[in-house]
Amino acid sequence: MSSEKSGADILVEALTDLGVEVVFGYPGGAVLPIYDAIFRQGKIRHILVRQEGGAAHAAEGYARSTGKPGVVLVTSGPGATNVVTGLADALMDSIPIIVITGQVPTQLIGTDAFQEADTVGITRHCTKHNYLVQDPARLGAIVHEAFHIATSGRPGPVVIDLPKDVQIASARYAKPASPLRHKTYRPQTEADPTLIEAAVAMLAAAERPILYTGGGIINAGPAASDGLRELQALTGAPVTSTLMGLGAFPASHDDWLGMLGMHGTYEANMAMNQADLILCLGARFDDRVTGRLDAFSPDSQKIHIDIDRSSINKNVRVDLGIVADVGSAIDDMIALWKAKGHKAADTGEWQRRITGWRARKSLSFPASDHEIMPQQAVKRLYELTRHLDPVITTEVGQHQMWAAQHFGFEAPNRWLTSGGLGTMGYGLPASIGAQVAYPGRLVIGISGDASVMMNIQEMSTATQYRLPIKIFILNNQYMGMVRQWQELIYASRYSESYSEALPDFVKLAEAYGWTGMRIEQPGDLDDGIAAMLAADGPVLVDCRVAQLANCFPMIPSGAAHTDMILHAEEVIGEASDEAKALV
Amino acid sequence: MHITEQAAERHTLSIVVDNEAGILARIAGMFTARGYNISSLTVADITEDHAVSRITIVTYGPPAVIDQIIAQLDRLVPVHRVTDLTELGPHIERELALVKVVGTGDHRIEALRLAEVYRARVVDSTISSFVFEVTGNPDKIDKFCELMREVGLVEVARTGVAAMSRGREAA
Numbered sequence: 001m002s003s004e005k006s007g008a009d010i011l012v013e014a015l016t017d018l019g020v021e022v023v024f025g026y027p028g029g030a031v032l033p034i035y036d037a038i039f040r041q042g043k044i045r046h047i048l049v050r051q052e053g054g055a056a057h058a059a060e061g062y063a064r065s066t067g068k069p070g071v072v073l074v075t076s077g078p079g080a081t082n083v084v085t086g087l088a089d090a091l092m093d094s095i096p097i098i099v100i101t102g103q104v105p106t107q108l109i110g111t112d113a114f115q116e117a118d119t120v121g122i123t124r125h126c127t128k129h130n131y132l133v134q135d136p137a138r139l140g141a142i143v144h145e146a147f148h149i150a151t152s153g154r155p156g157p158v159v160i161d162l163p164k165d166v167q168i169a170s171a172r173y174a175k176p177a178s179p180l181r182h183k184t185y186r187p188q189t190e191a192d193p194t195l196i197e198a199a200v201a202m203l204a205a206a207e208r209p210i211l212y213t214g215g216g217i218i219n220a221g222p223a224a225s226d227g228l229r230e231l232q233a234l235t236g237a238p239v240t241s242t243l244m245g246l247g248a249f250p251a252s253h254d255d256w257l258g259m260l261g262m263h264g265t266y267e268a269n270m271a272m273n274q275a276d277l278i279l280c281l282g283a284r285f286d287d288r289v290t291g292r293l294d295a296f297s298p299d300s301q302k303i304h305i306d307i308d309r310s311s312i313n314k315n316v317r318v319d320l321g322i323v324a325d326v327g328s329a330i331d332d333m334i335a336l337w338k339a340k341g342h343k344a345a346d347t348g349e350w351q352r353r354i355t356g357w358r359a360r361k362s363l364s365f366p367a368s369d370h371e372i373m374p375q376q377a378v379k380r381l382y383e384l385t386r387h388l389d390p391v392i393t394t395e396v397g398q399h400q401m402w403a404a405q406h407f408g409f410e411a412p413n414r415w416l417t418s419g420g421l422g423t424m425g426y427g428l429p430a431s432i433g434a435q436v437a438y439p440g441r442l443v444i445g446i447s448g449d450a451s452v453m454m455n456i457q458e459m460s461t462a463t464q465y466r467l468p469i470k471i472f473i474l475n476n477q478y479m480g481m482v483r484q485w486q487e488l489i490y491a492s493r494y495s496e497s498y499s500e501a502l503p504d505f506v507k508l509a510e511a512y513g514w515t516g517m518r519i520e521q522p523g524d525l526d527d528g529i530a531a532m533l534a535a536d537g538p539v540l541v542d543c544r545v546a547q548l549a550n551c552f553p554m555i556p557s558g559a560a561h562t563d564m565i566l567h568a569e570e571v572i573g574e575a576s577d578e579a580k581a582l583v
Numbered sequence: 584m585h586i587t588e589q590a591a592e593r594h595t596l597s598i599v600v601d602n603e604a605g606i607l608a609r610i611a612g613m614f615t616a617r618g619y620n621i622s623s624l625t626v627a628d629i630t631e632d633h634a635v636s637r638i639t640i641v642t643y644g645p646p647a648v649i650d651q652i653i654a655q656l657d658r659l660v661p662v663h664r665v666t667d668l669t670e671l672g673p674h675i676e677r678e679l680a681l682v683k684v685v686g687t688g689d690h691r692i693e694a695l696r697l698a699e700v701y702r703a704r705v706v707d708s709t710i711s712s713f714v715f716e717v718t719g720n721p722d723k724i725d726k727f728c729e730l731m732r733e734v735g736l737v738e739v740a741r742t743g744v745a746a747m748s749r750g751r752e753a754a
Contacts, residue, residue, distance in 0.1 A: 124609055125616045129660040132604065149660060184601055185660045310654035313647065577584040 004170040007136040007162065008037035011100065014143035016043050017175045020071050022062065022436055023047070024055035028075025029115060030102030033167035038073075047436055047465060050457035052079050054429040056086020057455065059097045061433025064416045065391050067221060069096040069151050070433065076102040077115030080161070081122065085423055087157045088126040092420025093244060094219055096155035098146050099127075105165040106134055119161045128156030129185075134163070136171035148180045153187025154308040155219055187307060191324035196332045198320055199279070199303050203333070204342040206277035206301075208350045209237040212260065212289075215244030215419070216282015216306060216326045218412045224327030225249070225412045228281065231330050234337050236344035238354055240268035242283045243404055244419040251408030257354070258363070261289040262555050263401040266362035267354055269553075269561040272297050274353065280304040282326035285315040286420070295560030305329045362553040362566055363405050372522050374399065374474045374545040378406040378446065381472060384529045390442040391416065391434045395427040395451030398480035398551045403446040405551075425454030428471060432458060435467040442470070442533070449475040449499050459512040462538045470532050472541045473505060476549065484550045488565075489575040505542035514538040557582035589645040593622070594669040595676060595746045596653065597754060598638040601661040602628050609659055610638055619652050620644060623678075623721070623743035635663065639746050641721075666754040673749040679742045680724045685712045686735030694734040701727045712737075 005013070011034060015023070024047045027035045038046055049055040052074040059070025074083055080101040090097045104113040120132045129149050131142050142160060150158040203209060211232060217224045225248045232239055232255060239249045240260040249256055258265035260272055269291075272278065278300045283289070285304075290296040293315065302318040304311070305326050312321035322329060365375040378399075392407055393416040394400040400417055409415050416434060418426035431445040452473055462469050474480075482497040509516025515535045519528035519542070532539045554565045558579050600606050607626055614621050623641040628634070642652060649667070656665045668674040682703070684694045687710075694713060698705065703717035717727050721744055728739055748754040 120605060121608070124605065125612055154658075182660075184663050308658060310651065310658055312654075314651055314654075317647070581584060 004172055006033065006037070006170050007133075007139050007167040008033040010136060010139050010171065010173040011143060011162070011167070012037045012041055012044065013173055014140045014175075015071065016041070018144065018147050019068075020044055023071045023073050024049055024058045024062070024433065025073030026052050026055060026075065026079060028079050028102060030076035030104060030164050031073060031079075031167070033164065034073060034100070034102070034162070046073075047432070047461065049429065050460050051455070052082035053085055053425065054432070054455050054458040054461065056083040056097065056099065057089070057423070057426045057429035058433035058436070058458075058461075059099075060086060060090055060093075060095045060426070061393060061416050061430030062437045063095050063097055063433075064218075064430070065413050065434040066437045067413060069098055069147060072097060072099040074099070074101055075115065076104055076119070077117045079115075080117055080119040084122060084126060085421075087123055087159065089418055089421040089423045089426065090157040091126050091128065093418065094155045094215060095157070096150040097157045098150050099157060099159045101159060101161050102167075103132070103161045103163040106163045107165070109163065119159065123159045126157070127159050128154075130159035130161065132161045132163075133166050136166050136169045139166065139171070140173040141176060144176050144180060145182065148182065149185060153185075153189075188309075188323045189307065189325040189328055191305070191322050191329040191332055193332070195320060195322045196329065196336055199305075199322060200333055200336045200340065200342070202277055202301055202303060202320065203235055203237075203279060204337070204340070204345065206237075207345060207347065208274060208276040209235060209345075209347070210271050210275040210278055211237050211239045212241075212272065212278050212280045212283055213239060213245045213248050214242040214281065214283025217245055217248040220282065220325055220327035222412055224330060227327055227330035227334060231334055231337075234334065234342070234344060236347050237279070238271055240264070240272065242286065242289055242419070243417060245283060246404060246415045247409035247412045250410045252410060259404050261286075262291070263405065263551055263553065265405075266360045266553055266564055266566065267357035269555065269564060270357045271354055273561040275300045278302045280306075280318070281330065282306060284311045287315070290316060291555045291563075292558055292560045295562070297561070360566065362564070365549070365552075368546060369522060371546045372519065372525055372543060374476065374549050375402050375406055376522070377474055377525060377543050377545055378402045380525050381444065381446070381529055382407045384526065385442060385444065385533065388442045390414070390444050391438065393417065393427040393430040393434065393443070393445045395445075395447045395454070396422045396424045397448045397451055398476075398484065398549075399446055399448040399451070399474040401481075401551045402474070407446070424451040428452060428455050429458045429461075431469040431471065432461055432467055435462070435469050436465065439467075445469060445471040447471050447473045448480060449473055449477060449502055450479040453502075456508075459509075459514060459538070459540070463513045466537065468537050468539075470539045470541065472532070473543060474545045475502070475505070475542050476545050476547045477502065478547060480549075481551070483548075487550070488556070489580060491574045505540055509540035514540050516540050516542070519543045591620075591643040591645060592649065592669075593641065593643045594649050594667055595674065595744060596640045596642060596656070597666045597668055597746060598640065598656055599663040600636050600638060601663065602634050602636040603661050606636065606661050607638070609661070610640075610656065613655055613659065614642070614652075617651075617655060619648065625743040625745055639744055641744050666748075668746050668748055668754060671748055671754060674746055675749060676720045676744050676746045677718055678721050678724050678744050679716065679718045680728070681706070681740045682715045682717060682728060682731055682736060683712060683738040684715065684731050684735045685737050687711050690734040694731065697727075697730050697734070703727065
C-alpha cells in the first residue's frame with residue numbers, strides 16, 4: 001500500500017503518470033497548494049502565461065500541433081472564467097485539453113467567497129465533460145478519466161474543478177490499470193462492416209465523386225491522413241477540405257481542389273454542387289461549408305463518416321451515416337475496395353469539368369505595385385518558408401482566410417486556427433503552445449492588426465521562455481472581415497471597424513524584447529520575410545497591406561455554392577433583411 | 584422579416600443516467616442551450632444503491648430535431664442510454680395531479696361526482712374545499728382539470744410524466 005499524499009501531490013503524480021510534460025497556467029490563491037507541488041517536482045514544465053485565456057489557447061496550439069492533450073492550470077473565479085473562451089473554442093474544434101481550475105474550499109462553496117465562481121456550472125456547456133472533485137481519494141481516478149474523455153471519441157475540453165481543501169487533504173493514489181473502461185462513456189470507433197460495404201459500393205459506382213474532408217482526419221492521427229491519400233489514389237476522386245482539415249491531403253496534389261465553403265475555391269464549391277457522390281470524412285456540414293442548405297449539392301448521394309453520432313444528419317440529411325473513427329473507417333474502406341477488386345472509375349468527364357472550373361482562377365487577386373496586397377504577402381510567405389515545413393497559426397478574419405487560401409499544407413498538424421468558434425486572439429498564444437512543443441521548428445503566426453491586440457500580452461510569455469515565434473501581421477488598419485461585410489451588406493457604413501490608435505508595432509516588439517520590423521513596399525516584401533527568418537528569437541512583423549482589399553471568392557451568407565462572388569465588382573451595396581439576419 | 588417554425592411531434596424519452604451531481608442541469612441545460620423544448624420532466628433514482636436515475640422527458644419538435652435531441656443526449660458522458668418510447672411503439676404514460684377545488688352547494692356535489700367518474704380520490708377536505716388526487720395519462724389529467732375549472736378549481740400540482748414500454752422487455 002502506498003502512503004497517503006496531498007491532493008496537490010496526487011494531481012501532479014497523476015499528470016506525470018499520464019505523460020504530461022507541459023502545463024500552461026497562471027497561479028492564484030485557490031491553486032497555491034498545486035503550485036507548491038509543481039515547485040517541488042522536476043518532471044512537468046510550467047509555462048507561465050500573462051492571462052488565463054492565453055493558457056487555454058496555448059494548450060490548444062500544443063494539442064493541435066502534437067496530437068497530445070494540452071493541460072491548463074488556473075485559479076478559481078476570474079482564473080476559471082478567463083479560460084471559458086478557450087474551452088468553447090476547443091469544444092467547437094474538437095481539441096483535447098484538460099483544464100484544472102482551483103476552487104474555494106468545499107465548505108465555502110455557495111457562500112459568494114472571495115474569487116468564487118460556479119465553475120462547473122459556467123463550463124458545463126462549453127466542455128465535453130467537467131468535474132467538481134470533493135474527495136481526494138477520487139482525484140487520481142478522475143484525472144485519468146478526464147484524459148480518457150478528452151482524448152478519445154470526438155476529442156474536446158474537460159474541466160476538473162479542485163477545491164483548495166481537497167488539494168491539501170490526503171489520500172492514497174495508485175495509477176489505474178489501462179485501458180480505462182468507463183461505465184457509461186464508450187465511443188464507437190469501429191464502423192459497422194455492412195455500412196462500410198455499402199459505402200464502398202456507392203463510391204465504386206460514382207461517376208462524379210468528391211472527398212469532403214475535415215478536422216476529424218487530423219484528430220484521427222497522421223495515419224488517417226496517409227489513409228486518405230491511399231483511398232484517394234485508389235478512387236481517383238478529387239479532394240476538398242474544411243478549414244480544420246487543411247494538411248490532411250497535400251496541397252501540391254493534382255486532385256486537390258482547395259478549401260471549400262464561404263471563402264473556398266470556385267472548383268471546390270462547384271464540384272460539391274455538381275457531384276453525384278459526396279464522401280464526407282470527419283467534417284460536419286457546418287454552415288460556413290454548406291451555404292444555403294436547400295441548394296446544397298442537390299443531386300448527390302451523401303455518405304458521412306463521423307465519430308460523433310450527433311454530427312450525422314444534424315444539418316444535412318445523408319444517405320448513409322457511419323459512426324466510426326474516420327481513420328479506422330478509411331482503412332476498412334481501403335481493404336474492402338482492394339478485396340472487391342474495384343478499379344478507379346473513368347472520371348475523365350468529371351475531371352474535365354473540374355479543369356474548367358479551375359480555369360476561373362478564383363484565388364486570383366488584383367496586382368499592385370504601390371501597395372502590398374495581403375494575398376501576395378501570404379503567397380510569398382508560403383513560397384519563402386515552405387522548404388522549412390513551418391507550423392502556421394492564425395487569428396480570425398480576412399488574414400485567416402487568405403492564409404487558408406494561399407498557404408499550402410502538405411501534412412497534418414501544421415495548421416492551427418480557430419475554426420468553429422472563430423476566436424480572435426487565438427493565434428499568438430497558439431503559436432506559443434506549438435513552439436513549446438517543437439522548440440526547433442519554425443512557427444509563424446499569420447495575424448491581423450485587430451486580432452493580435454486581443455492577446456498581445458502573451459508576447460511577454462514568448463520573451464520569458466525565449467520562444468522564437470514569428471508573428472506576421474497583415475496590417476490594414478481595419479477589422480478587415482467586419483469592414484468587408486459592412487462594405488458588401490451595409491453599403492460601406494464602416495461602423496466601429498477602423499483600427500484607430502494602433503500601437504507602433506515595431507516599438508511594441510522592442511518593448512517586449514522582441515525584434516520588430518515593418519514592411520511597407522511590395523519591393524521590400526521578400527527581404528522583409530528573409531530578415532524575419534534570419535532573426536533569432538521572437539519577431540513581430542508589421543506588414544502594411546492594402547487597406548480595402550477584400551477576401552474573395554465568397555459565398556454570401558444564405559447563398560448557394562453556385563452563387564459565388566469571385567470579384568468585388570459583382571457586389572451589391574445593401575443586402576435584404578433575410579441576408580442580414582444570417583451570421 | 585418573419586421567423587417561421589416547422590410542425591412538431593410529441594415524443595416521450597426515457598433517459599437512464601448516472602446519478603451524479605449536476606446531471607439534471609446537464610440534461611436540462613442541453614435542451615435550453617440548443618433551443619429544444621421540454622413539456623414535462625421527471626427524475627428519480629431507480630436502483631437499490633441510488634446510483635442510477637431515470638429521467639423521463641416529454642418533448643416536441645420536427646422528426647429531425649427529435650433525432651438530434653436523442654443523439655445529443657446520448658453523447659453526454661453520464662448517460663447510460665436514451666430510449667424514444669414514442670418511436671418504440673405502445674407504452675404507458677402516467678402522471679399524478681393534486682387538484683384543489685373550492686365551493687359549496689351544487690358545485691361541491693358536481694365536483695365529487697366528476698371525481699368519481701375520473702377515479703380521483705379525495706385526499707383532503709374542508710366544509711368548502713376538496714383536494715383530489717388523480718392519476719392517468721396527461722390527456723386525462725388535462726381533461727379533469729378542465730372540468731374542475733367549472734366547479735371551483737383554485738390550484739393544480741402535477742408530477743409530470745413517468746413512462747414505460749408495454750410488454751415484457753425493458754426499454
